[in-house]
Amino acid sequence: MGSVRRFAAGERLTEAERRTAVRFSLEEFAIRHPGRSVEIRVPWVGAVQAIEGPTHTRGTPPNVVEMDAQTWLKLVVGQPTAGIVKASGSRSDLRQLLPLFGAAQLGL
Known part of the structure; x- marks a missing residue:
């Protein structure tokens, strides 16, 4: 959570810290939204399956x-982004589930 807080505060993270923050937040997303109907991928860093619904095997x-x-x-x-999000499938809209961390959790 420390790396996520530092990112939210605008600090520059090392590559290792960024990977840690992404993996932590992916795991947290899967814990908060359990299931196996959607796969969330951050290439070269991590992926999780989450959200209730039809199970993929x-x-x-x-x-x-x-x-x-x-x-x-x-x-x-909860920061604005111009990044590209590739989404496919009827259950791939995550807008209702993000941001994952609020200001209180981030210490802002």
């Missing part, structure tokens, strides 16, 4: 959301 899931690390972190802390 093999191959490429029908509901996928993918973006880079910077875009994911901005979304989870």
Whole structure:
């Protein structure tokens, strides 16, 4: 959570800190929104399956959301972003579930 807080405060993170912040926030997203109907991917960093609904078991899931690390972190802390979010499938709209952390959790 410390790296996420530092990112939200505008501090520059090292690559290792950014990976830690992304992995932590992906895991937190999966805990808060359990399920296996949507796969959220941040290439080269991590991925989780979350959100209740039809369970995916093999191959490429029908509901996928993918973006880079910077875009994911901005979304989870509620910052505006011009990053590209690739989303496919009827359950891939995460707008109702983000931001993941509020000002109180971020110490802002």
